[in-house]
Amino acid sequence: MKSTIDQEDTLPVQTSGADTFVMKCGGSTLAALPDSFFEDLKELQQKGVHPVIVHGGGPAISGNLEKLGIETEFVNGLRKTTEDVLDVVEMVLAGTINKGIVRRIQSVGGSAIGLSGSDGGLIEAKPVTNHAEVGWVGDVTKVKSSILSGVLKMGYMPVVAPIGVDSSGQRYNINADTAAGAVASHLGVKRMIVVTDVPGIMKGTGGEKRVLPTVTVQEIEDMIGTGEIYGGMIPKVRAAISCIHGKVSEVVIVNGSEPNVLSRVLGGEVLGTRIVRMS
Numbered sequence: 001m002k003s004t005i006d007q008e009d010t011l012p013v014q015t016s017g018a019d020t021f022v023m024k025c026g027g028s029t030l031a032a033l034p035d036s037f038f039e040d041l042k043e044l045q046q047k048g049v050h051p052v053i054v055h056g057g058g059p060a061i062s063g064n065l066e067k068l069g070i071e072t073e074f075v076n077g078l079r080k081t082t083e084d085v086l087d088v089v090e091m092v093l094a095g096t097i098n099k100g101i102v103r104r105i106q107s108v109g110g111s112a113i114g115l116s117g118s119d120g121g122l123i124e125a126k127p128v129t130n131h132a133e134v135g136w137v138g139d140v141t142k143v144k145s146s147i148l149s150g151v152l153k154m155g156y157m158p159v160v161a162p163i164g165v166d167s168s169g170q171r172y173n174i175n176a177d178t179a180a181g182a183v184a185s186h187l188g189v190k191r192m193i194v195v196t197d198v199p200g201i202m203k204g205t206g207g208e209k210r211v212l213p214t215v216t217v218q219e220i221e222d223m224i225g226t227g228e229i230y231g232g233m234i235p236k237v238r239a240a241i242s243c244i245h246g247k248v249s250e251v252v253i254v255n256g257s258e259p260n261v262l263s264r265v266l267g268g269e270v271l272g273t274r275i276v277r278m279s
């Protein structure tokens with residue numbers, strides 16, 4: 001697959017590669033994350049590991065839309081985004097959720113700065129191909145990784161809300177898994193960790209259900225075909241597949257309630273599901 005990454009905007013070595021990782025945190029698990037999760041992040045930061053956080057917030061967006069009496073609907077995992085929906089998406093993601101994560105990191109002694117993809121034009125986006133059907137949903141065209149490297153160099157972890165912007169100033173709602181995968185690719189990190197509410201990609205039924213320790217791209221395609229991977233897991237695996245074609249060599253899907261999950265994955269422990277490059 002051809003890389004669309006602007007080489008001039010990739011990070012200088014000190015904040016890319018082995019010491020920097022992207023962590024995507026889903027709305028399914030955010031509220032339930034214990035303080036120890038944020039302490040783990042802080043300890044990694046203090047050891048000189050650089051976390052870059054991209055977050056979701058789908059359930060909170062849906063809750064606020066419901067309170068306001070605005071109907072919401074998903075098409076293939078993407079929220080139909082009218083101008084009214086977009087207002088709420090931005091308010092919830094760039095406001096409540098983003099600032100809530102920053103405060104939780106700070107409350108355990110970590111340093112974080114919250115940004116939306118609009119800030120500094122961090123996430124440049126264009127309408128998705130089925131714009132007529134889903135409205136203001138965006139695909140990422142570029143990530144200004146120099147902004148993230150600047151924040152990291154100041155000693156803060158960036159916390160990014162997945163709102164995109166184009167050159168005309170139009171805002172876009174971007175699926176958080178898609179945004180995280182694009183940030184990982186553009187930063188050129190080795191690893192992306194996707195934190196969610198299940199222990200990984202599960203296969204089988206009932207008591208036979210088990211977590212797959214590793215999956216290949218072909219196995220993922222087969223499981224989407226059979227319906228074993230569905231709903232919110234689809235954008236995760238799609239984002240993983242598209243970012244492991246670049247510099248990212250593995251994407252790990254884990255449960256946020258697993259103790260010290262981030263440092264354990266970074267330490268090489270086998271946890272969750274690893275999606276790995278075959279070559």
Ligand SMILES: Nc1ncnc2c1ncn2[C@@H]1O[C@H](COP(=O)(O)OP(=O)(O)O)[C@@H](O)[C@H]1O
Nearest residue numbers: 026027028196198200201202228229230232233
């Ligand atoms: N094969 C699978 N293994 C595990 N979870 C799956 C699978 N297929 C679909 N899912 C669903 O994906 C959900 C995680 O996606 P989502 O709810 O969007 O989380 P997040 O808010 O973290 O992005 C799980 O709770 C589960 O219902």
Ligand SMILES: CC(=O)N[C@@H](CCC(=O)OP(=O)(O)O)C(=O)O
Nearest residue numbers: 027056057058078079174175176
């Ligand atoms: C286009 C689109 O669907 N955007 C998502 C953005 C939030 C998100 O992705 O949050 P989770 O990671 O919690 O699912 C939405 O509106 O819900």
